[in-house]
Amino acid sequence: MKHQRGVFLWAWGLAALGSLPALADGVVRDGVGAVPGGRGGANIAHADNGVILLDNPAGMANLDGCGLFELGLDGLITDIDYADPQNRSDASHRLTLLPELSYIKKTADGRGAYGIGIFLPAGFSA
Numbered sequence: 810m811k812h813q814r815g816v817f818l819w820a821w822g823l824a825a826l827g828s829l830p831a832l833a834d835g836v837v838r839d840g841v842g843a844v845p846g847g848r849g850g851a852n853i854a855h856a857d858n859g860v861i862l863l864d865n866p867a868g869m870a871n872l873d874g875c876g877l878f879e880l881g882l883d884g885l886i887t888d889i890d891y892a893d894p895q896n897r898s899d900a901s902h903r904l905t906l907l908p909e910l911s912y913i914k915k916t917a918d919g920r921g922a923y924g925i926g927i928f929l930p931a932g933f934s935a
Contacts, residue, residue, distance in 0.1 A: 841930050842881050842909055859911025862926035869913050869922035876914040876922075883907040 839850030844858040852864040856871035859879030885905045891898045913924035 838885075838907075838931060841907075841928050842879075842883070846883075859913060859924075859926060860909065860928070862911050862913065862924050863928045863930065866924075869924055870915070870920065872913060872915060872922065874915075875919075877911070878913075879909070879911045881909040883909070 838846070840846040840848060840852060840860075841863055842858060842860040844855075845852035845860050845864065848855070852858070852860055853868075854865075855861070856868040857873075859877055859881075861868040883906075885907055887903055887905060889898065907929045909926070909928050911924060911926035911928075913922055915922045
């Protein structure tokens with residue numbers, strides 16, 4: 810009897826937590842850059858752009874050629890209205906730039922690679 814009551818209370822508690830509204834704010838993009846964005850964010854198995862530094866760094870060794878330099882710029886237009894007791898923000902229709910920069914160089918034997926990159930994956934400045 811105690812076991813059934815414990816299961817009932819556990820299930821009721823989960824149902825009560827699930828019925829609360831989920832409030833979230835922010836922007837998360839499927840893919841960083843034009844090529845991964847065109848693939849719907851699927852960049853894990855590809856080695857043809859510089860964003861692999863963010864998605865799959867091991868893919869650098871599979872690049873064609875001896876290296877890669879890539880510079881890109883995306884734009885994000887937000888419609889955010891946020892307020893709490895200390896802050897108030899209205900970023901309606903404000904353009905936020907999301908740059909990306911990557912440099913990848915393969916080793917002399919072609920079996921390894923190293924690189925550096927700068928990415929803004931989610932528009933946190935909005």
